[in-house]
Amino acid sequence: MGFPRRLLGLPLAVALALGVTACGGDDDKAAPSADAQGCVESYDAATDYFPVKQKLEHATNFTLTYARNYQVLTVKQPSPGAKPQTYVLVRCGTPEPALTGELEGAVAVETPVRSLFSASTTHLPFLADLGVLDVLKGVSSAAYVTSPDVIERVQSGAVAEYASGQEIDVEKVVGAAPDVLVTDGTENPGYQPLREAGVDVLANAEWLESSPLGRAEWVKFFAALTGSEAKADQVFTKVAADYRTLADKVKNAEPTTVLPGTMYSGQWSIPNGGSYVGSLIKDAGGTYAWADTAGTGSTTLDLEAVLAKAEDASTWLVVENGWTKLADAEKADARYAKFKAFQTGDVWSANKVLGPGGGNDYWERGVARPDLILADLVAILHPDLSPGHAFTFYRKLAA
Incomplete structure (x- = not known):
């Protein structure tokens, strides 16, 4: 599972999206017991830890399925011509499933992630729209960033730059120990050394989608990582509705x-x-x-x-x-x-x-x-x- 993760400092939006409350519910459907960072405190095998389940309408290059305490996210084409890659997103504080059978070869990741390195500027608006930009801890090249908020974070040192010359600084990434590094939909030579060092490298290949709404729906990829599924549904529903209204016009x-x-x-x-x-x-x-x-x-x-x-x-x-x-x-x-x-x-x-x-x-x-x-x-x-x-x-x- 790579480096150990502590879900510290996650935005309040993440905890709320996960259904975490101070007092719990008022019936037998109460939210699962979890700490302020969204990690389960007392695991119950009969509990469904994903009350909000995302459905994909337009994106075709990834799939999401659910078990009680983990999601299975499969990117069908991680980069042009590459074989599918599966990621098992395990709710922190619950046991990791055996990576056998259909899960053999999958990468297990504890979620919600608390630190994420991004290889593409296309990831940044998704994180911002979900209200989880605080999890962003690294960008490949700050020169390509247009978001004033992200630029400010880079300048303050809150977000590191790890490939300013297009070549990944492997030691820098390993030293930072991010929960995940999300790719730009290509296979960089620097990724394999990172995997070998224990960094979970997750493919994001929204650019291989052929439809505008298909690309935009990759907001749900980041929602799965950050526990902001409910927010993703709100965000994408509005984008899709506004798009269709314009097309009808x-x-x-x-x-x-x-x-x-x-x-x-x-x-x-x-x-x-x-x-x-x-x-x-x-x-x-x-x-x-x-x-x-x-x-x-x-x-x-x-x-x-x-x-x-x-x-x-x-x-x-x-x-x-x-x-x-x-x-x-x-x-x-x-x-x-x-x-x-x-x-x-x-x-x-x-x-x-x-x-x-x-x-x-x-x-x-x-x-x-x-x-x-x-x-x-x-x-x-x-x-x-x-x-x-x-x-x-x-x-x-x-x-």
Whole structure:
């Protein structure tokens, strides 16, 4: 189980989410006896220690099942091409099950965790929305963080930076002994030494989800770790409802033609119709020349091929940190000026909020809040339906 864990200093929200009260209930359904940190004081094999059970509606890359005193969390694809990984999340103060049979090879973790190292900025808004940001004790690189709260914690020393040069400082992580280190959905060479040293490395691969709400539902992954299941249900229910309301708003509108993306290293990656970006464009009342392309990934083309098929697209959507005016796009490649959207000035970049180190909030908070991204896109593609909209992530390039 890695390093011993003491559930000290957890936020009050965690204890409340676990049903911990000072006096217990007033009938035979009273909350299980637990200390202020959510650990069971007197284990009863007949008690269900997970009164709030999470159900997944949109996420497809992980599953959650329940026993009385532990959850089984399985990430189907921890990183591209990797085999499924199972984690047994045991309520602290209760016995760990035998890791045999279907649980053979699983990693056991006591929960609620009290310290978490994060390998991706996409984790940060989930922790913040759950009210458990205090469990965050490490980030891989502070340069990519946009959250002022997390930046302040890094600067104060409350949150450590453990891979500023993209290479994990194994000794630093081992010395800090976090309850878990949560990955960014890739397999870093530094993870195996950490596992061997007793650090529980848990895969988080929300980026492999193809739908916006599927990615956002990974808030329930962090809720399972932190004991904030009830809060996760509230958070995700609102995000999903707001997203669906926006999508319904433009359902009968004439689709606006969109040009998505830009060139990178001489190639233009166009999102396929079943991809995350493709879903956002469709749900915002837009369409694009490759919307019918099958698959969840992207199609790589050269600029001339994109021009041939999408030169007349009405709106150009990019995510370019350094672009604030049309001249920046033209400087990057003079051929961009051939697109109709460039000529009419209808070019938008999701770079409104950047961190001091260059991190982009679109890639951070946007993963947890696709409803806010969709609201921006609806206002861009159908401004008549969103008068006075205050943009969260996007801004129009200046002439």
